Every structure is written in structure tokens, then in C-alpha cells.
Amino acid sequence: MSLSSHDVFNAPDWWRQAVVYQIYPRSFADANGDGIGDLKGITSRVPYLKELGVDAVWLSPFYPSALADGGYDVDDYRDVDPKIGTLDDFDAMVAALHAAHIKVVVDIVPNHSSDLHEWFKAALAAGKGSAERERYIFRDGRGENGELPPSDLKSIFGGRAWERVTEPDGTPGQWYLHLFAKEQPDFNWDNPEVHADFLKTLRFWSDRGVDGFRVDVAHGLKKDLNPAFHAMVGFDDGVVDSDDGQHPLWDRDEVQDVYAEWRAVFNEYDPPRTAVAEAWVAPHRQARYSSPSGLGQTFNFDLLKAEFTATDFHDIIDRNLTATKALGGSTTWVFSNHDVVRHATRYGLPDGVAGAGAPGAASSTTGGNSGKQWLLDGGDPAEVDQAKGLRRARAATLFMLALPGSAYLYQGEELGLQEVSQIPDEDRQDPAFFRNRQIEIGRDGCRVPLPWTREGSSFGFGPGGAHLPQPAWFADYAVDTQTDDSASTLNLYRRALHLRNELETEESLEWTQVAPTVLAFVRPNGWSAVMNFGTEPVALPEGEVLLASGPLGDGELPGETTVWLR
Numbered sequence: 195m196s197l198s199s200h201d202v203f204n205a206p207d208w209w210r211q212a213v214v215y216q217i218y219p220r221s222f223a224d225a226n227g228d229g230i231g232d233l234k235g236i237t238s239r240v241p242y243l244k245e246l247g248v249d250a251v252w253l254s255p256f257y258p259s260a261l262a263d264g265g266y267d268v269d270d271y272r273d274v275d276p277k278i279g280t281l282d283d284f285d286a287m288v289a290a291l292h293a294a295h296i297k298v299v300v301d302i303v304p305n306h307s308s309d310l311h312e313w314f315k316a317a318l319a320a321g322k323g324s325a326e327r328e329r330y331i332f333r334d335g336r337g338e339n340g341e342l343p344p345s346d347l348k349s350i351f352g353g354r355a356w357e358r359v360t361e362p363d364g365t366p367g368q369w370y371l372h373l374f375a376k377e378q379p380d381f382n383w384d385n386p387e388v389h390a391d392f393l394k395t396l397r398f399w400s401d402r403g404v405d406g407f408r409v410d411v412a413h414g415l416k417k418d419l420n421p422a423f424h425a426m427v428g429f430d431d432g433v434v435d436s437d438d439g440q441h442p443l444w445d446r447d448e449v450q451d452v453y454a455e456w457r458a459v460f461n462e463y464d465p466p467r468t469a470v471a472e473a474w475v476a477p478h479r480q481a482r483y484s485s486p487s488g489l490g491q492t493f494n495f496d497l498l499k500a501e502f503t504a505t506d507f508h509d510i511i512d513r514n515l516t517a518t519k520a521l522g523g524s525t526t527w528v529f530s531n532h533d534v535v536r537h538a539t540r541y542g543l544p545d546g547v548a549g550a551g552a553p554g555a556a557s558s559t560t561g562g563n564s565g566k567q568w569l570l571d572g573g574d575p576a577e578v579d580q581a582k583g584l585r586r587a588r589a590a591t592l593f594m595l596a597l598p599g600s601a602y603l604y605q606g607e608e609l610g611l612q613e614v615s616q617i618p619d620e621d622r623q624d625p626a627f628f629r630n631r632q633i634e635i636g637r638d639g640c641r642v643p644l645p646w647t648r649e650g651s652s653f654g655f656g657p658g659g660a661h662l663p664q665p666a667w668f669a670d671y672a673v674d675t676q677t678d679d680s681a682s683t684l685n686l687y688r689r690a691l692h693l694r695n696e697l698e699t700e701e702s703l704e705w706t707q708v709a710p711t712v713l714a715f716v717r718p719n720g721w722s723a724v725m726n727f728g729t730e731p732v733a734l735p736e737g738e739v740l741l742a743s744g745p746l747g748d749g750e751l752p753g754e755t756t757v758w759l760r
């Protein structure tokens with residue numbers, strides 16, 4: 195079969211079935227050797243991305259930031275963090291990616307800025323009752339002297355969601371809301387100025403050639419902070435259980451009005467800019483975010499949270515395809531990102547551990563448990579069955595890559611990388627760890643800089659060190675270690691992505707087998723995927739074998755293996 199690719203790049207609806215590769219810029223590639231990945235590092239790896247065969251990259255935040263939350267605390271939405279580059283470097287990176295026919299999606303963080311944002315500094319300086327404070331959510335405290343927070347609301351990263359400020363005259367003053375770290379004050383989305391400024395930001399990056407946006411905490415912008423609600427809100431970990439659009443904080447119906455405005459801006463461009471919502475909402479509410487009059491696409495975290503069973507996979511896939519079809523959006527699939535334990539490790543956790551493919555394994559915006567609790571409780575990383583984890587991860591990913599809709603991959607999963615579970619406390623960076631010690635181990639374990647080479651400083655991440663410690667076993671996962679091994683995970687991903695491109699077809703499927711341990715479907719052009727969730731081999735169905743996630747037996751599909759056929 196020839197591997198000449200489909201011209202996805204020039205199609206206006208390129209995003210509908212795109213493979214989008216998430217880059218966590220500070221941990222991808224470091225060009226100048228200061229230990230922090232940078233934009234020039236990304237540009238230098240464009241040939242790698244091309245060879246991998248992705249249609250787009252999504253960059254986690256690269257804006258100026260003091261990194262209180264890995265860059266999700268933005269000081270300036272229309273600039274590049276000097277620690278990782280300049281706007282010129284950004285333009286050069288976009289040009290190189292576009293020349294390689296790779297689209298560029300950037301992260302936009304509208305729920306909160308950082309406390310170093312000009313607007314927040316102005317709000318502090320201007321004092322109570324000022325127009326500057328109206329851009330955020332300031333309230334007087336309770337108690338005789340306002341010494342108690344306005345409500346008992348808790349932050350997703352632990353501790354309370356209110357921080358008291360010192361007024362310009364030096365006295366203790368009002369409190370501001372931060373659903374995440376205290377360095378991340380929430381914007382007031384009832385203020386037209388906030389709306390206007392984000393439209394300006396969307397145009398700023400669109401004008402620079404950005405093709406789409408990933409919208410952080412998309413379900414959180416609109417809030418009802420009526421004091422009567424405060425007393426009622428028991429809010430532990432960001433899990434959104436409310437599903438009627440009336441929750442005081444999450445997934446309120448009127449948040450869609452914001453995205454209708456954004457859509458109008460996206461449609462000013464040719465082709466229209468695209469967007470994908472990060473919205474941890476009830477399954478039946480997801481499609482609201484992916485309607486064509488709104489953002490167009492939303493992450494569907496259902497497979498990420500699913501049990502490793504044929505029944506769960508089948509029900510989730512069916513439900514999502516039906517829901518998105520009804521509104522005309524396209525569905526998405528994802529197993530790993532910068533907030534959750536890498537799926538090669540999740541799938542290898544001892545049976546019964548939350549995160550070992552258990553329901554609710556990763557249900558909040560910080561990734562919920564996903565096995566982290568187990569690690570924190572002293573779970574011995576040696577008990578992770580890495581071989582099983584990788585086998586299952588390869589099977590699940592190959593199955594997912596044959597589904598209609600678009601696939602989101604997280605840097606390093608193409609190497610089959612395992613979570614780094616042992617990071618000394620003093621090296622950790624995640625506020626979820628520091629604000630919530632003993633409860634959350636945090637997300638640093640999936641953010642360790644990538645290994646590119648077996649040898650050399652920081653395994654080829656850059657000419658210097660790495661901002662999070664890389665374990666010795668990274669050598670076995672390095673890109674150069676895997677390149678010449680035809681059975682490596684890297685080569686499986688490369689083959690899968692190029693074949694997928696070649697095989698692209700209409701966004702539908704027909705189930706051909708729905709059995710207790712086996713699932714199979716066929717796409718309109720005869721491309722089929724069969725996955726054996728069990729541990730015993732099953733008969734290999736008829737057809738030309740295109741690719742398999744592991745070695746096939748004679749006429750047999752071994753356990754925890756997926757095959758593509760035609």
C-alpha cells in the first residue's frame with residue numbers, strides 16, 4: 195500500500211478526523227540547554243512530527259508565566275514566555291509546521307489569568323468598588339472585620355478558593371475567587387471587557403496563522419455567585435455531577451453564549467478557526483460544546499475513564515458517535531494528556547486500583563485519581579505490570595485510531611512511555627501536590643522531559659539538564675532506541691498514523707462483533723479493527739492484515755491485542 199497522504203491539510207474540515215499531538219512545550223525539546231523546552235526546540239523536531247504522521251499539534255500554554263500551574267497561569271495572553279522564546283520564534287515555528295502540513299492549535303485559558311497579569315495588578319492597586327476589580331471576582335469577607343472568606347468554596351487544587359488581599363493602604367481587605375491555585379484569579383465573565391479582551395486574543399493568534407484553539411476549563415466561565423448558593427455548594431474535587439445547566443459553577447447553560455461569540459470570530463477566517471473544549475461534564479452535556487454554532491469539538495474523556503472491557507468501550511463509542519452526529523460536530527478520543535497518569539501505566543496498575551481502567555478513574559480537571567492515590571498511598575511502582583500496561587495501551591490506542599472522529603495523542607505516548615512515579619518532593623512542581631499534600635501526588639510524573647536519545651545529556655532533550663528529573667530507564671524508551679526496532683511502540687504509531695491517513699473515510703462505523711471480550715467494527719471503505727480485551731487468543735477474522743498492536747499467532751488474535759484488517 196502506498197503511503198502518499200491524503201490532503202487533510204488543505205481541507206476546511208481538516209479537524210474532523212485529525213490526529214492532534216499534544217506538546218507540553220517545557221518538556222518537549224530544549225534548544226538552548228537551560229533545561230526548559232522551548233519553541234526553537236519544537237521547530238527543530240518538526241521532521242520528527244512529520245515522520246510520526248500527525249495532522250496537527252496542540253501546544254499547552256507558552257505564554258509569559260511564573261509557572262504556578264505549569265503555564266496555565268497566564269501573565270499576558272498575547273506574548274511568548276521569554277523563558278521559552280519570542281514571538282518571532284513562534285512565527286518561525288508555525289511556518290515550519292505549516293510547511294510540513296501540520297496544523298497548529300494553541301491553548302487558551304479563559305477561566306482565570308495569573309495574579310501577575312496587568313489587569314490583576316491594576317485590580318489590586320485600584321481598590322474596592324473599582325472598575326478594575328470588576329474584571330475579577332472580588333467580594334467582602336464574612337465576620338466582623340471581613341476576616342472570614344466569603345464562602346466555604348474549596349479550590350480544585352486543595353484549600354479554600356478565596357484569597358484575601360492587602361488593600362493599597364496596607365490594611366487587610368477583600369477576597370478574590372480562585373477555583374485553582376491562588377495565583378490563578380478567576381475572571382468575571384459577566385463583564386463585557388473580559389469578553390472583548392478574549393476576542394482580541396483569538397484574533398491576535400488567528401492572524402498569526404494559528405489554526406485552532408484548545409479551551410481550558412471551558413465549562414467554568416459562567417458562575418452564579420449569589421450568596422445563597424455558597425452555603426449550598428459542597429465542592430470537593432471538581433467532579434461535575436450536576437447535569438441540568440444550573441450548577442452555580444460548572445457547565446451553566448449560558449456559557450454557550452460566550453462560545454457563540456467566539457464562533458463568529460472563528461468564522462471571520464478562511465478556513466474558519468477551530469476549537470476543542472476541555473469540559474469535564476456529564477456525557478449527555480458534551481455535545482453542547484461541540485455544536486457547529488459553538489466550539490465545534492469537545493474532548494471526550496469517556497474512554498480515558500473507562501474500564502478495559504469490551505462492554506464499556508462499546509457503549510461509550512456508540513453513545514458518543516450518536517450524540518455528536520445529532521448536532522453535526524465530530525467526536526474526539528483521548529487516553530493521555532498532561533493531567534493524567536500515562537495510559538501505559540494506568541493499564542498496568544494492580545487490578546482493582548482506581549485508575550487501573552476503573553470507572554471514575556480520572557474524573558476531574560486535574561485528572562482525578564487515575565492511580566495517583568495508589569502511588570501516594572505507598573503503592574510500589576514495581577507492582578505496576580509495565581508489560582501488561584503497554585500491551586493494553588497499544589491495543590486500546592490502535593483500536594481508537596480506527597474510530598471515526600479525531601484522536602488526541604500526548605507527547606511520549608508514541609514511545610509507550612510509563613509514568614515517572616518516583617520524583618523527590620523537592621523536585622515536584624505541580625500546585626496540586628503542594629496545595630493538597632497527602633491527597634494528590636500531582637501531575638509531574640507525565641510531564642518529565644522526553645527522551646530522544648539513549649546517551650547524552652538529558653537523553654537528548656537538550657544540551658543541558660532537564661527541569662524534572664529523568665529516570666535511568668528512559669534510555670530504553672528513547673526515540674533512537676526505538677527507531678530501528680520494527681516492533682517498537684514508536685514504529686507502531688508511525689505505521690498506524692500513516693495508514694490511517696491513507697484509509698481515511700466517512701465518519702461512521704458498523705459493529706461486526708460485540709462479544710464479552712471481543713469488539714470489531716468496519717468503516718465504510720472496508721477498513722476494520724478487531725480488539726481482543728481478554729487474555730486468551732481468539733480466531734483471527736478473515737481479511738488482509740494491515741497492522742497489529744502485537745505479534746499475531748497462527749490464525750489467532752492473542753489477548754489484549756488489536757488488529758486492523760481489510
Ligand code: NOJ
Nearest residue numbers: 263266374410411533559
Ligand atoms: C486544565 C488543565 O489541563 C490543567 O493542566 C490546569 O491545571 C487546569 N485546567 C487549570 O487551568
Ligand code: CA
Nearest residue numbers: 224226230232
Ligand atoms: Ca530552553
